Amino acid sequence: MTTTNRQVRLAARPAGEPRDTDWQHVEEPVGEPADGEFLVQVMYLSIDPAMRGWMNAGRSYIRPVEIGEVMRAGAVGRVTASRHPGFAVGDHVSGTFGVQEFCLSDGRGVTKVDPAAAPLPTYLGTLGMSGLTAYFGLIDIGRPEPGQTVVVSGAAGAVGSIVGQIAKILGCRVVGIAGGERKCRMVVEEFGFDAAIDYQSEDVRKALREHAPDGVDVYFDNVGGDILDAVLLRLARGARVVICGAVSQYNSTRPQGPANYMSLLVNRASMTGMVVFDYADRYAEGVARLAEWRAEGRLTSLEDVVPGGVAAFPETLMRLFRGANHGKLVLEVAGGKGTGTVIGEGGSR
Amino acid sequence: MTTTNRQVRLAARPAGEPRDTDWQHVEEPVGEPADGEFLVQVMYLSIDPAMRGWMNAGRSYIRPVEIGEVMRAGAVGRVTASRHPGFAVGDHVSGTFGVQEFCLSDGRGVTKVDPAAAPLPTYLGTLGMSGLTAYFGLIDIGRPEPGQTVVVSGAAGAVGSIVGQIAKILGCRVVGIAGGERKCRMVVEEFGFDAAIDYQSEDVRKALREHAPDGVDVYFDNVGGDILDAVLLRLARGARVVICGAVSQYNSTRPQGPANYMSLLVNRASMTGMVVFDYADRYAEGVARLAEWRAEGRLTSLEDVVPGGVAAFPETLMRLFRGANHGKLVLEVAGGKGTGTVIGEGGSR
Known part of the structure; x- marks a missing residue:
């Protein structure tokens, strides 16, 4: 069972294009959910131009990512352990889980998604x-x-x-x-x-x-x-x-x-x-x-899913600024393989 | 009785700041109103930053002033001859009469103003x-x-x-x-x-x-x-x-x-x-x-009335771009003196 959580944290605020030295690759033990929490294994990360803005200091529409903090990212994943009444092991969820392999959550800002209704990366793109x-x-x-x-x-x-x-x-x-x-x-x-x-x-x-x-x-x-x-x-x-x-x-x-x-x-x-x-109060309508x-076939989804896990985050982000992506850029963290080997599945903790 | 109408026409489209050579000073005979027209002696000209834009070629919110055309300007003046049923000699009027001493009008876009209710330059500023x-x-x-x-x-x-x-x-x-x-x-x-x-x-x-x-x-x-x-x-x-x-x-x-x-x-x-x-359809409301x-004393009008007649138009316009004016910049053409010696007063044509 995986016990290590690989993360990418912000090491420095970039001037101009982000460089490798602006990132810190960290491994820490996978956390255990406290009462009212659950653990998410991150499967896909949303890679967005807005991320560049979050790296800057100063007032914006959302607080900046702090130096030393796990880089903010939208993601979809799967619940692998839960002490939360609303989320069960095996649930697929979408939320701001960050550039890491595992995330503890209390459920705030997290929504369940149905992998039978659409591929998981679509919940970061067309349905995200x-x-x-x-x-x-x-x-x-x-x-x-x-x-x-x-x-x-x-x-x-x-x-x-x-x-x-x-x-x-x-x-x-x-x-x-x-x-x-x-x-x-x-x-x-x-x-x-x-x-x-x-x-x-x-x-x-x-x-x-x-x-x-x-x-x-x-x-x-x-x-x-x-x-x-x-x-x-x-x-x-x-x-x-x-x-x-x-x-x-x-x-x-x-x-x-x-x-x-x-x-x-x-x-x-x-x-x-x-x-x-x-x-936010109209997301459901949207x-x-x-x-x-999408179900009527009037909305084509295109996700550009890039492999490589969290370690590939810095170079994947740069693809956006080079215009290298087609459609929604998504970084696979656990992805298809992950679904077969999700840790803690059926676990009771 | 004055028979000469001094005008300032656009001679060339300026690149950058307007220069003297962009203007042509012309004298032509004062026109005679045809049926349905009246003659206005221009008393005050409105000097506006927007004038600079009107001198440029190309699509804008109003057609450009053409080369050789009298420069467009808002103005107030007095009717000195009339064959128009709606405008009588002695009426004070506001309209786009241009940088000239006299203007023939068919009344379109012209409104009467009351010199007893406010000084005439105020009809170019606060009430214009x-x-x-x-x-x-x-x-x-x-x-x-x-x-x-x-x-x-x-x-x-x-x-x-x-x-x-x-x-x-x-x-x-x-x-x-x-x-x-x-x-x-x-x-x-x-x-x-x-x-x-x-x-x-x-x-x-x-x-x-x-x-x-x-x-x-x-x-x-x-x-x-x-x-x-x-x-x-x-x-x-x-x-x-x-x-x-x-x-x-x-x-x-x-x-x-x-x-x-x-x-x-x-x-x-x-x-x-x-x-x-x-x-335009709400001017009356405004x-x-x-x-x-203004009548309640809650709105102070300040007009910066500059003498010199139409010949002084080019240098007066430049005052705006040098920030030399205080309040509404107005060029006096006939002005106070004019009111006593308006041509054609009491005339019957």
Whole structure:
């Protein structure tokens, strides 16, 4: 029976791109649940651009990860020991378990998931925070109307791919922006967007003139930088820009502001930031609709599951900033193999 | 009787700051009203930062002034000849009469004003577009609530000084940002703001920590640039940033975007552009409330009336970008003297 819990902790706050020396690989004994607690074996970790922000000091929408603390991460896993009345051994659960192999939990912020209804990594993507971010960001902040043009950056990514698919379901014309031919093909062929713009090989401004001839009514931005500036020049009157992320800027020590922001005035448009955690009391609504669309075959899930366990976390995170992932990036910790050899299964402690 | 109409026309589109060679000084005969028209002798011209934008080519919220065209300007004047049933000789009127001494009009977009109720320049400021911009921008876009903190840049200027006074009337805590000790004193002593920050001598970020300890709920921005960036770092949760102008950037060939725009995400805040012309069907509502507050002594008007006639327009416009004005900048064309010697008075044509 496994007794060691491998972890990745934050060793230093990075300046610019995180380096190996910003992480500390630690092994400690697997904890034992106290009364009211249970032990989760982490199976899959959600790898998110937002993680870069959590590594910084200073006020943000969530407290920073402290130096020496296990890196924060969303995850799915399996309960391997329990002294909690609501969670039994064998239950699959989703929660913020961190970059480690085992996590003790008192159940707060933890939800049960059903591995028969969807593959476990999907509970980190389409049916997890990525899907909910897309759902509430697009519907509540973007407020698209049928027939309007919705543009999404990071269109082949975890959130962007779902945003575009929901916008199609809502009757919009949808244009994705992504890097590289393969991603752009995926955006159109697998996710069903009306068009894709390859920012690596195309002039985004020119391509937007072609694909959004009447202007952009909703722009869902995951990337910031030059792409945000290009879309700002193409806004339709009354457009809504949803600021969900700025992956192009997270490792920059001198972030680039949108020089064309006065287009907000010219077009009487708005730019609004959103954080999915604010919608916690409506997660159930979001997941229900996402699951329904998925069951109807209208929402394609794509998870990019990378092996390697927690030791591979630092390099896996960097894949996001290099745009190397397709769909939701997930790190396998115990994964498929884990399900056969879960420790403590049937145990009584 | 005056027969010559002096005009200032746009000669070239400026790159950066407008220069003398961008203007053409023209004299042409004063026109005669056709049926359904009247002639206005321009008395006061409204000098506005937005004028700089109208000189640029390209799509904006209003069509550009064409090369060779009389420069667009809001103005008040007096009807000196009329073949229009709705406007009589001697009527005082407000409209977009342009940088010229006389303007023919068919009455569209022209409103009568009462020189007995307020000085004529006030109809360009508090009771004109400046007041309406402040009113609708603050109330409709800023949506301040009593007790909230409102920060205004360009606080000693035409729009900013009114924004702050309305915010005080609505029960807010109001902090103004202006350049120089004299303006800051005016902001507090004459306009009644709770505090003023002198961006020329103070660290704006530090001063905002002091004067907006609980964060900024509404930021009404007239200036852009570094001041916008400083305020973004101080936003309260759910803050509204009203983008009314960016006078610090209008002459820049490489405008500066707000590098701290991700504060919108951190604080779930929004940044929204506004153009007063969109509220045309509610101008009457706005003017009525502004006039009421003014009559009650709760709204101080300050007009900075500069003499010199239309020939002085180019240098007067530059005063705005040098921050040389206090309150509403107005260029006197016929003005006080004009009222005694208006041409065509009592005429019958």
